[in-house]
Ligand code: GDP
C-alpha cells in the first residue's frame with residue numbers, strides 16, 4: 001500500500017475563509033465567529049483514495065497575521081501544494097492572488113525553478129448572492145499564470161462555500177489524487193523539502209470526477 005504525506009498551505013487575504021474552509025473540510029463544521037487563528041498551525045487528515053492508496057494531507061493555516069506581516073519561511077518551506085484562496089464577493093482578494101503566489105514561490109524557495117508547482121485556485125463564499133469574480137475571470141488567472149510559467153497543465157480552479165459545506169472537499173481531494181512525491185524522495189524522508197510534480201493522467205481523471213472544478 002502506498003502512503004504519503006503532503007504539506008498543503010492555504011494562503012490568501014485575511015477574511016476570505018481559509019480557516020473556515022479547513023474547519024469545514026476537517027470537522028464538517030462552520031462557525032460564524034471571525035477570530036484570527038492563534039499561531040500558524042497544521043492539521044493532518046488522512047484520505048482514502050479508494051484504490052488502496054492513502055494520502056495524508058497536512059494542511060497549514062495562517063495565524064491570522066496575513067494582514068500585517070509575512071507568514072514566515074517555516075510556513076511555506078517544504079510545501080507540496082498551495083491553495084490560493086479568494087472571496088468571490090470581494091474583487092480585491094482576487095487581485096491580490098498574484099502577489100500571494102509570488103510571495104509563496106519566493107518564501108518556499110521555489111522561484112522559477114519549478115513551473116509545474118501544484119497551485120490550486122479556490123474561490124470561497126459562493127453561497128452569497130453578490131458575486132463579483134466570475135468563473136471566467138478565475139480561469140483567466142489560471143491560464144495566464146500557466147502560460148507565463150510554461151507549466152504543462154493549467155492551474156485548476158474550484159469554487160466553494162465553507163458556510164454551506166459545498167465543494168469544500170474538491171480542492172483537497174484533487175491535491176491528494178494528483179500530487180505525487182517521487183518515490184526516490186520518499187526514501188529520503190527527512191532530508192529536507194520534497195519537490196513535487198503533478199501526475200498528469202490522474203490529473204485529468206480527477207478533474208472529470210470533481211464537480212466543483214470550473
Ligand atoms: P480567514 O481569515 O481567511 O481564515 O477567514 P475566516 O475563515 O476566518 O472567515 C472570515 C469570515 O468569513 C468569517 O466571518 C466567516 O464566518 C466568513 N466566511 C467564511 N467562509 C464563508 C462562506 O463560505 N460563506 C459565508 N457567507 N461566509 C464565510
Ligand code: MG
Nearest residue numbers: 018019037064
Ligand atoms: Mg484564518
